[in-house]
Every structure is written in C-alpha cells, then in structure tokens.
Amino acid sequence: MSPARPPVTAFGPDFPFPYDDWISHPAGLxxxxxxxxxxxxxxxxxxxxxxxxxxxxxxxxxxxxxxxxxxxxxRLRSQPFEGADGIVAELGGMRFPRSSTAFHHYVDLLGLRTEPFPNPLTPAAPSTVIDLHGRTYYGRTLADLPPFFTEVADAWASALEEGAGFEALQEAIRNRDTATLQRLWHELVPLWDDRTFYDFVSASKAFAGLTYRHREAFGQVGFGTGGWDSDFPNSMLEILRVVTTACDEDQLLVTGxxxxxxxxxxxxxxxxxxxxxxxxxxxxxxxxxxxxxxxxxxxxxxxxxxxxxxxxxxxxxxxxxxxxxxxxxxxxxxxxxxxxxxxxxxxxxxTRYMQSTKTFVMVDRPFWRDTDPATGRDVLSMTLTDRLTRSTYLFDHGDDRPGVICLSYSWMSDSLKMLPYPVEKRVDLALRALRKIYPDVDIASHIIGDPITMTWESDPHSLxxxxxxxxxxxxxxxxxxxxxxxxxxxxxxxxxxxxxxxxxxxxxxxxxxxxxxxxxxxxxxxxxGGSCAPENPGPGDRFAELAPPALPD
CATH class of the missing domain: 3.50.50.60 (FAD/NAD(P)-binding domain)
Structure with missing residues (x-):
C-alpha cells in the first residue's frame, strides 16, 4: 500500500516556517x-x-x-443564548481549517472538541439550496446540481492551475519543500500583488471560455464555503494564500x-x-x-x-x-x-478592513431535518443566495436541544445595508428574504429566545x-x-x-x-536577551533563510 500523502497545512507560502513543529518541540520555545x-x-x-x-x-x-x-x-466571540446551556452564536471566527495546525495545537492542548463545519455541499450540511436569479437548486453534493455549477467549480480549479501553478504549490506545502515553495511563490508575488481577484478570474482562459453568468455565479454563491464577490477587489495574492494552504476547505467548528x-x-x-x-x-x-x-x-x-x-x-x-x-x-x-x-x-x-454582519436566532429544534412530503427534500437547507441574506447556516445540537440558524452572514456593501438597523429589523429582513426561497416554511414559529447580531465595523474596538x-x-x-x-x-x-x-x-x-x-x-x-534551544530554532533565527521577498519601492 502506498504511503498517505502529507496533509496541506498553513506552511507559508510567504514565510515557510514550521510553527506547529516549533511549539510542540520538547525543548520549548x-x-x-x-x-x-x-x-x-x-x-x-x-x-x-x-x-x-x-x-x-x-x-x-x-x-x-x-x-x-x-x-x-x-473576535473569537461566542455569545450564549439566554437560558440555553452551551448554545452559542459565533459572532466572529466560526470555522477553522484543519490545515491551521498551530491554532489547533492550542485547541488540543485545552482538550476541546471539534466537529466538521456545516459548509454547503459537504457531508456536515444535510442538504444545500442555491438560490440564484430567482431559481432554486437543491442538492447534497455538487453532482446533484445542474452542470452549470460544476462548470463554475471546474473553471476555478483550472484558473488556479493556469495562473498560479496550484498543484505544484500545494505539493511543495504538503512536503514542506521550502526551496521549491520559495521559488514558486517568489515568482508569483510580483505577478499578482497589484492585480485583483476579479482580474485573475475574468482574465483566465478557463472563465473566458464561459459566460458572464458563470463569473457572476462564482461571485454570488461560489462553491464550498460560498460566494467570493466581496473579495473581488482584493489582491489576488491574498486569495492564493487562502486556497494553497487549504483555508477554504475541510473546516471545523469548536464544539460549545x-x-x-x-x-x-x-x-x-x-x-x-x-x-x-x-x-x-x-x-x-x-x-x-x-x-x-x-x-x-x-x-x-x-x-x-x-x-x-x-x-x-x-x-x-x-x-x-x-x-x-x-x-x-x-x-x-x-x-x-x-x-x-x-x-x-x-x-x-x-490597512483596509472589511465589513461583516451576522444575525442568529435560536429555534426550538433542528426542524430543517423534517422531510417535505411533497418533494421528499429537507424543509430547510444550508442556503447560498444572491438575496439579502447571502449565506444561511444551520447548527444542529441534537433532537432534544435547541438549534441555531445564522439567518444571514454578509460582507461589505451587504453588511452596510444592515448597519443602521436593530436586531429585530435585521431578523425581519432575513425572514422575508428566506420566505421567497421557502414559501411554505414558517421559520418564525420555531424561534425561541432573543436574536443575536453583530456588525464588526460598528464595534469601536474593532472597526x-x-x-x-x-x-x-x-x-x-x-x-x-x-x-x-x-x-x-x-x-x-x-x-x-x-x-x-x-x-x-x-x-x-x-x-x-x-x-x-x-x-x-x-x-x-x-x-x-533570550534565545531558542539550538535544536529548536525560532522564526527569527531562520528569518534570513525564509524571509518573504522584498519588492522594490
């Protein structure tokens, strides 16, 4: 039997230092x-x-x-719902890639449990609904959706390979092949620093052979973790870091x-x-x-x-x-x-900060697992849409405990639409949008307790x-x-x-x-005046060897 491939971890690419090895070494830091x-x-x-x-x-x-x-x-803020033991709204960070090995070192150190995050079209999400241009598509995997969505996902994968040599980059990260990773990444830095994510997508041969609707769908609902359009103005380098280190896949939540x-x-x-x-x-x-x-x-x-x-x-x-x-x-x-x-x-x-708003409600039970007798489908699904809510997530704590719905998770201009409104108005707007996707589901009848919301740009300590x-x-x-x-x-x-x-x-x-x-x-x-043990050098000790490339001023 062939040996298993090493996992992708957050090793570089800008500064490929093995933080997970450093913090777990018996010699200490x-x-x-x-x-x-x-x-x-x-x-x-x-x-x-x-x-x-x-x-x-x-x-x-x-x-x-x-x-x-x-x-x-x-911004790791877990707000408890009143009266419900261990039921929380994750107002900041909520999904943590398995590749984040230094972060998970501390999760494991504290003996905390993790479980797969219910991202769309993953086994942790019972089902997914994509609602785009007023049409609704239902599935449990990408293969259940019309070929159009597979074309979008395939085009993105092809664009990454064409524009960034994605497979070779990830292989260097898997093998912690520092020399190869630095050589490949150093070529990409001057190429993509001053170009936007949207430029990368729209100029790629993969998307050029498709329609505008394909690029639009990629921005609105994307694949895996959802739409990417809020990141379209960002430097493409930032997106390459996310995908090459597998931050956008195999994500976990911290139980409780x-x-x-x-x-x-x-x-x-x-x-x-x-x-x-x-x-x-x-x-x-x-x-x-x-x-x-x-x-x-x-x-x-x-x-x-x-x-x-x-x-x-x-x-x-x-x-x-x-x-x-x-x-x-x-x-x-x-x-x-x-x-x-x-x-x-x-x-x-x-430094440019991005806006974001989340609105959560607690419900009496995970009713979304009920089956619609007319269609045989789940009555409610993990939802990606071009409507006001953008992303809706479902958190199941078991049949005998309340569930949580993140009614809306939005970014940038979609977040600014929520900024002036109190939580009750935000809930009402989200329910109205979801009613257009699920006209026969009375979500409001299941809501218990008070809703919870957060807009990070209005927080004076975060901005x-x-x-x-x-x-x-x-x-x-x-x-x-x-x-x-x-x-x-x-x-x-x-x-x-x-x-x-x-x-x-x-x-x-x-x-x-x-x-x-x-x-x-x-x-x-x-x-x-301190120092690291010679057998466990720290990031500064290896800085000259691993330093990110400097671009000319």
Whole structure:
C-alpha cells in the first residue's frame, strides 16, 4: 500500500516556517536570562493573538500584563443564548481549517472538541439550496446540481492551475519543500500583488471560455464555503494564500464555542513553567481580570516604554506587544509616532478592513431535518443566495436541544445595508428574504429566545471584521509582518511588537493571529536577551533563510 500523502497545512507560502513543529518541540520555545525572569511585558489586547503570546511568555518565565478594552477573546466571540446551556452564536471566527495546525495545537492542548463545519455541499450540511436569479437548486453534493455549477467549480480549479501553478504549490506545502515553495511563490508575488481577484478570474482562459453568468455565479454563491464577490477587489495574492494552504476547505467548528480557546488559555496553568510556581496562570497573575484598555503608549527612555490605561494608571515596560487592530494605534490609543518608522505607519494606516454582519436566532429544534412530503427534500437547507441574506447556516445540537440558524452572514456593501438597523429589523429582513426561497416554511414559529447580531465595523474596538489587502499592499504587509525582527531597527523603534491576523499574511484566519503571536514571542525573548534551544530554532533565527521577498519601492 502506498504511503498517505502529507496533509496541506498553513506552511507559508510567504514565510515557510514550521510553527506547529516549533511549539510542540520538547525543548520549548526558548529561555530568557535568569535576571530577566519575572520581567513584566505589556500585551495590549486579549484576543487569540494576545493570549497565545501571553501564555507562551508566561511559560518562559516572563510576566505578561494583559490589557483589554472590550472583552476577553476579541473576535473569537461566542455569545450564549439566554437560558440555553452551551448554545452559542459565533459572532466572529466560526470555522477553522484543519490545515491551521498551530491554532489547533492550542485547541488540543485545552482538550476541546471539534466537529466538521456545516459548509454547503459537504457531508456536515444535510442538504444545500442555491438560490440564484430567482431559481432554486437543491442538492447534497455538487453532482446533484445542474452542470452549470460544476462548470463554475471546474473553471476555478483550472484558473488556479493556469495562473498560479496550484498543484505544484500545494505539493511543495504538503512536503514542506521550502526551496521549491520559495521559488514558486517568489515568482508569483510580483505577478499578482497589484492585480485583483476579479482580474485573475475574468482574465483566465478557463472563465473566458464561459459566460458572464458563470463569473457572476462564482461571485454570488461560489462553491464550498460560498460566494467570493466581496473579495473581488482584493489582491489576488491574498486569495492564493487562502486556497494553497487549504483555508477554504475541510473546516471545523469548536464544539460549545470557539471563545473557549482564549478563555482556556487565560485560565490554564502551564506545566513546568520557568520561574513561576506550579498552578500559575494568566488569570492568577492578574488577580482574575485583565488590565483596562490602553489610552497611550510612549517611550520614556531608551529601554522603557510607558503604557497608560484609560484610568490614567501608568506602568513601564521593557517590551510591549500590541495585538489590537492597527487603526486603533491612531484612533483609540495615543501612540508616539517615533515608536514606528514612517514607512511602517503608512502600512498601518493603509490597512483596509472589511465589513461583516451576522444575525442568529435560536429555534426550538433542528426542524430543517423534517422531510417535505411533497418533494421528499429537507424543509430547510444550508442556503447560498444572491438575496439579502447571502449565506444561511444551520447548527444542529441534537433532537432534544435547541438549534441555531445564522439567518444571514454578509460582507461589505451587504453588511452596510444592515448597519443602521436593530436586531429585530435585521431578523425581519432575513425572514422575508428566506420566505421567497421557502414559501411554505414558517421559520418564525420555531424561534425561541432573543436574536443575536453583530456588525464588526460598528464595534469601536474593532472597526471592521478583518483586513482585506488591496492590490499593491504586499509591501505594506511585509513591513508589518517582518517587524518582529528588530536587530537592524533604530533603537528608538525597538521593544514594541505587533501581532494579530491583520499583521499576518492570512487575515480573517485564527492561524495567522497565532503565527504572528509566536513571532512576537520570539522577538520579545530575543529583545530581552533570550534565545531558542539550538535544536529548536525560532522564526527569527531562520528569518534570513525564509524571509518573504522584498519588492522594490
């Protein structure tokens, strides 16, 4: 029997460092000098990036001091429905690719369960309805749909092979063949950085041989996880990263809510931490709660950065990690301009965030599994449509427990349509749209409890769902991503670090937040005089070998 192919993981392609191997190595992530043990390090933001970094810094024997202006977990936010044990609405991140091996390291560390996410046309979705141009199509797999949809999926696969050498890229990622991956990816960076996703699709031979309706359907309802049109203005490089690292397929949800991951890291006492007694956790170091939000960050001497919280309390640190969205460093936190170069400020300020809205209801039972006696079909299905709702997801917790319907998951201009309205109006609009697809199904009669909604662009601590890089933004992204390696920076710009999915190459994915958090852990330890074990070098130790290519200015 031939050996199984290695899986696709989030290995590169911009910086092909094996984060999963690094964090699971028995030698650990590194050590700081004995005199630095117990040193306080400020961590601004208690999302997944902040808490992964804080947890690993604690393991090293440092004392992370975590600041949070909103709520622990950031955009991994699982909002419980009142009165229902363990039934949640995933307001931020909700589907986590199996390829996100660094993120799943922490899921497994906490003993959390995962299960397949009910994406359309996957076994986890009992059935799928595509409603396009007023016509409805029903199926359980792509093969059940008219050939038109197979033509769309095949054209996309052909376009990827034609324009990016997709199979060879993925094979290099599977085999962790760094030399081949770098050679292939470095050729694609200047080719696709300044061209849009839509340009890639429309200019491909695969789609050129089809009709406009094929491209339109790809944008409206797509394949697998849904339509792609909200990403059409983005740089094609961003889309290539998503598909080559399999972020768009084989996705999982965290049973009971993904917020358990940041909450678990906050409360978990690492085994055998340096310096700290057994049983020490981030929670115990903080007396149970994070510090308040940050109002100001400024340097007071060459080795000290002062953080002032919203109540005016000042504390001085030798190193500071910011994990908040980059715009907050100018709009919410007064940050000394001298802490970053003007080129880096340009990158931070030009970061472009995408809008997103979700609206959820809890229902008395998973009634969508009922069979329509007239058609023999499920009465309600996972739904992709060009109507206002765009995507509707169904979450089944068993026959004897309430179910959850994400009535609408929308992006960009579709999200802005919801922005002014309260939750009741949003539910009404969604139900009206779904009634046109399912005229004989009374969804409202099954709703129990209060609905839950979230629009991320209206959240003052987020200002958007996540980054969506525009054409020409590769240089900006590189400046942000590579900032954790600071030996060549002026002394006035050292000691402050950044992490988060908007600093990563893969915005919107928790894996990117985790990887940049681990970069920052290496950077902080290095800044304080620490080092990695020779048998387990960190991302900064291999930076010269693996660094993303630099495009000319």
């Amino acid at each position: 590194g050590r700081v000098p004995p005199e630095k043990l117990g040193t306080e390090v400020a961590v601004v933001g208690a999302g997944i990036a902040g808490l992964v970094a804080a947890y690993e810094l604690l393991r090293m024997g440092l004392r992370p001091v975590v600041y949070e202006s909103s709520r622990l977990g950031g 809510g993904v917020e358990q991951v940041p909450q678990g890291l906050w409360r978990r006492a690492p085994e055998h931490p340096a310096h700290w007694p057994a049983g020490t956790s981030l929670s115990s170091l903080h007396g149970g709660g994070t510090r308040p939000g940050v109002a100001r960050i400024h340097r007071v001497d060459p080795d000290t950065i002062r953080v002032t919280d919203v109540h005016g309390v000042e504390r001085d640190y030798g190193a500071v990690l910011t994990t908040c969205q980059s715009w907050l460093l100018t709009t919410q936190i007064r940050t000394d301009e001298s802490l970053f170069s003007q080129e880096l400020w340009m990158a931070l300020d030009r 958007g769902a996540f980054k969506g890089a525009l054409p020409g933004h590769y240089r900006y992204n590189r400046r942000m991503y590579c900032h954790f390696v600071q030996d060549d920076l002026p002394s006035a710009e050292r000691g402050i670090f950044m992490a988060g999915d908007d600093v990563s190459w893969t915005p919107a994915w928790a894996e990117g937040a985790v990887q940049t958090a681990l970069n920052a852990v290496w950077g902080i330890a290095h800044h304080l």
